[in-house]
Structure formats: structure tokens, C-alpha cells
Amino acid sequence: MATKIATFITMLLFWVMLSGMFDAFHFSLGVISCLLVTLFSHELLFYGDKKRSWVLGILGVVLYFPWLFWQIIVANLEVAYIVLHPRMLDMIDPCLVRFNTQLKRPIARVALAQSITLTPGTITVNIDEDQFTVYALTRSAAESLPGEMERRVGKALDSAS
Amino acid sequence: MENLFLISSLVFIVLVALCLVRVIGGPTVLDRILGANVIGTKVTVFLLIIGVLYKNVAMFVDIAIAYALLNFITTLGAAKYFLHRKKAGLQEND
Amino acid sequence: MLWIAGFLIVAGLFFFAVGVLGILRFPDFYTRLHAAGKCDSLAAVLVIAGVALYNLTDYSLANLLVSIKIMAIAVFVFVASPTATHAITKAALVIGVEPWTRKDREQ
Numbered sequence: 001m002a003t004k005i006a007t008f009i010t011m012l013l014f015w016v017m018l019s020g021m022f023d024a025f026h027f028s029l030g031v032i033s034c035l036l037v038t039l040f041s042h043e044l045l046f047y048g049d050k051k052r053s054w055v056l057g058i059l060g061v062v063l064y065f066p067w068l069f070w071q072i073i074v075a076n077l078e079v080a081y082i083v084l085h086p087r088m089l090d091m092i093d094p095c096l097v098r099f100n101t102q103l104k105r106p107i108a109r110v111a112l113a114q115s116i117t118l119t120p121g122t123i124t125v126n127i128d129e130d131q132f133t134v135y136a137l138t139r140s141a142a143e144s145l146p147g148e149m150e151r152r153v154g155k156a157l158d159s160a161s
Numbered sequence: 162m163e164n165l166f167l168i169s170s171l172v173f174i175v176l177v178a179l180c181l182v183r184v185i186g187g188p189t190v191l192d193r194i195l196g197a198n199v200i201g202t203k204v205t206v207f208l209l210i211i212g213v214l215y216k217n218v219a220m221f222v223d224i225a226i227a228y229a230l231l232n233f234i235t236t237l238g239a240a241k242y243f244l245h246r247k248k249a250g251l252q253e254n255d
Numbered sequence: 256m257l258w259i260a261g262f263l264i265v266a267g268l269f270f271f272a273v274g275v276l277g278i279l280r281f282p283d284f285y286t287r288l289h290a291a292g293k294c295d296s297l298a299a300v301l302v303i304a305g306v307a308l309y310n311l312t313d314y315s316l317a318n319l320l321v322s323i324k325i326m327a328i329a330v331f332v333f334v335a336s337p338t339a340t341h342a343i344t345k346a347a348l349v350i351g352v353e354p355w356t357r358k359d360r361e362q
Contacts, residue, residue, distance in 0.1 A: 017327065018226075020219075020320045076270055076297045083277040083290060094286055094354055117292055117337035123285075124337075125344050135344065135354075137289050162309070165261055169302075172268050176275045183278050183287075191347045192284055195291055198339055199278060202295045202332065203271065209306045209325065218310055219317065222324045229328055233335040240342040244349050 008038045064152055068115055071149075075119045082137070093139045100130045103154055112153045119149065166213050173207045194239045201232030260308040267301030270294045284347055285354050292340035296333055303329040 015030035016022075082092060103109050113124040113132070121137035177200055184196035205228050212221025277290025307325040310318055 017320065017323055018223075020317065020324075072293070072297055076273075076293055079277065079289060079293055080270070080273040083273050083280060092281075092286060094283075096354075113341065114334070114337045117340055118296065119293075121289060123288055123292060123344055124341055125348055135285055135288075137286060162257055162261065165264060169264055169268055172272070176271055179275045179279060189284060189347075191343055191350070192287065195284070195287060195343055196278065198343070199274065199291050199295055202299050202336065205328065205332065206267075206299050206302045206306075209303060209328075213306060213309065218306075218325075219321050222321055222328070226324070226328055226331075229331055229335070233331075233339055236339040237342050240339075240346040244346045 004038055004042045007042045008034055011037055067152060068118070071115075071119045075121070078121065079137075092137055095136055095139065096125070097134045097136055099132055099134070101132055101150060103150065108153055112150060115149055115153060163214075166210050170207065170210050170214065173203055173210070177203055177207075190243065191240075194236060194243075197239075198232065198236045201228070201235070205229045205232065256308060256312055260305045260312075263301050263305030263308065267298045267303075267305060270298035270301065274298060283354060285344070288340055288344055292337060296336035299332045299336070300329045303332070 011034040012030060015034055016027075019026055019030060021027075101109065101112065103112060109127060113127055116122050116124045116132070116134060123135045124132060125135050126133040180196050180200045180203070184193050184200070187193065205225050208221050208225040208228060209218070212218040212225075215221070271294070274290050274294030277294065278287050281287045281290060303325055307322040307329075310322050310325065
């Protein structure tokens with residue numbers, strides 16, 4: 001029941017944001033469609049284990065995000081340096097890396113994959129059970145995996161065992 | 162500030178034209194999809210800037226949202242299509 | 256406020272240009288993905304944030320709503336861009352696009 005209410009409130013906030021009209025007709029249309037969506041797919045948005053509270057999860061994401069953004073800026077400057085370098089081909093050395101992750105929850109794995117794609121010289125190709133396949137642009141970027149990022153994602157989203 | 166938006170829209174046009182080189186030139190099909198995806202992201206942002214220039218951001222935001230969604234789904238659909246075509250053994254030589 | 260917005264837009268344009276140059280200059284498909292996947296998402300978020308700030312300069316409730324909508328686009332791009340990159344990479348690996356390596360350079 002709690003997930004249904006949470007989904008409904010999130011959907012309604014999203015509706016109000018998108019429509020921007022507050023008269024009775026449009027608002028009631030929004031309430032009806034949000035109710036329908038909640039009825040059909042309430043287990044999609046907030047799902048899974050009840051062990052971890054949402055407040056803690058949101059706090060973790062809020063703490064993780066500034067660090068991620070800083071890493072993204074650093075990554076982009078690195079890529080910009082490589083792209084603008086006249087002898088670019090000498091600097092890149094692409095390779096495939098595989099490593100195993102300790103993260104358990106699916107959402108934490110997805111967050112790690114997205115973060116890897118967005119940060120220095122690496123793209124996540126595939127997640128198979130525990131194994132990540134990562135395509136790295138330079139040798140040093142490949143060696144830095146999984147490193148600090150996995151620890152931080154684990155702290156933010158994965159229950160500490 | 163108006164001038165900045167005008168200049169940035171000109172820059173956007175040049176960048177989209179450069180992306181078209183990649184879309185037309187190839188070498189593989191996936192390069193073309195990638196180029197189209199990048200153009201889509203640029204156009205999403207470009208629509209917002211057009212909105213500012215015409216002083217009607219409220220309308221253009223909705224168009225930009227729809228365009229971003231369409232762009233994402235197009236890329237996913239194209240990638241999935243080529244995945245399945247390979248599995249069916251229908252890959253062309255290019 | 257205006258200066259911050261202008262700075263964000265110019266920085267975003269710079270990263271867009273770097274992304275396009277990368278797509279044109281890198282030797283193979285996978286390395287092009289690096290330029291496209293990273294530079295594009297950051298640049299889009301920067302320019303969108305700049306436009307949202309500019310939109311807030313004459314403050315009203317309607318403008319605030321529009322700005323929140325603009326930031327929703329930014330969040331969507333931030334989530335969708337890596338996912339699209341990931342999907343294309345996987346398709347390329349399954350199809351069997353040859354990666355560029357150091358050996359190709361030495362030939």
C-alpha cells in the first residue's frame with residue numbers, strides 16, 4: 001500500500017509540473033490518469049526489499065551526486081585534452097576489461113554502470129550477473145577500475161550487508 | 162544576451178552539419194546511428210534556445226521533451242534492430 | 256545571474272564542439288562512443304541549466320514551472336544518454352565491429 005501511495009504522489013507531482021494548469025478540469029484529469037497508472041504499475045517505481053529506508057537512499061544519492069558531477073567534469077576535460085591533442089593516436093590505447101562487483105542490489109549495479117559510462121575514459125558494455133565488461137580508452141583508465149567509484153556507489157545505494 | 166543566443170544557435174547549426182559528415186560518411190551502420198543520436202541531443206537543446214529567441218519558452222519546452230524522448234527511443238530501437246538482425250543471420254556487408 | 260547563465264551556455268557549447276570533433280577525429284567506432292557519450296551529456300546539461308537560469312531572471316510562478324520542466328529535460332538526458340551509448344556499444348560488440356588497437360597504428 002505504501003508503494004502505491006508513493007507512486008501516486010510522485011506521478012501527481014510530475015503531472016502538475018508538466019501541465020502547469022491548476023483549474024479543476026485539468027487537475028481532475030491528472031488525478032484520474034495517475035490513479036490508473038498507479039493501479040497498473042505500482043510495483044515498478046518503488047520495488048524490492050524493505051530493509052532499507054527511502055530516506056537513507058535519497059540521502060545517499062544526494063551525497064553521491066556532487067562527487068559524480070565533479071568526476072564527470074574532470075572526465076570531460078580529459079577527453080577534451082585527448083581530442084584536441086594533435087598527435088591523438090599516440091595517446092589512446094583502447095582495451096576491454098572485465099571485473100567482478102560486490103554490489104548486490106540491481107539499482108546499485110545500474111547506478112555504477114551509468115557512472116562508469118559518464119566518467120574518465122570508460123564505457124560499460126555489458127553486465128552479466130556479477131561481471132562488468134568495460135571498454136576503456138586509455139590503459140591508466142582501465143587500471144583505475146572499479147576503485148573508489150564502486151565503494152561510493154555501495155555506500156550510497158547498496159545496503160551495507 | 163540576445164546576441165549570445167543568436168551566436169550559439171549559429172554554432173549549433175555548424176556542429177549539426179559536421180555531425181552529418183559522420184552520418185553520411187559511415188563507415189559502419191552503427192556510426193550513422195551514433196551520429197543521428199548526437200544530432201538528436203543537439204536539436205533538443207537547440208529547440209530550447211529557439212524558444213528563448215522567440216520569447217516563447219513555455220511552448221518549446223514541451224516540444225523539446227517530446228524530442229528527447231523520441232531520440233532516446235529511436236536509438237534504442239535501432240540498436241535492438243541490428244542486434245536481432247545479426248542473430249537472424251541477415252547481416253549485410255558494409 | 257545573467258553572467259552565470261552565459262558562462263554555462265558557453266562552456267556547454269565548448270563541450271559540444273569537443274564532442275563533435277571527437278566523433279570526427281577518433282579512429283574507430285568504440286573510441287567515437289567515448290566522445291559522444293561523455294561530452295554530449297555534460298554539454299547538454301550545462302546549456303540546459305544555462306537556459307533555465309536565464310529563464311528565471313524575470314521571476315514568476317509560470318517561469319519557475321517552465322524552469323523546472325527544463326531541468327527535467329536535463330535529468331532525462333543525464334539518464335538516457337549513457338543508456339543509449341550502452342545499447343549501441345552492445346549492438347556493435349554482438350555484430351562484431353573490429354576495435355582499433357595499437358597494432359593498427361604501427362602498420
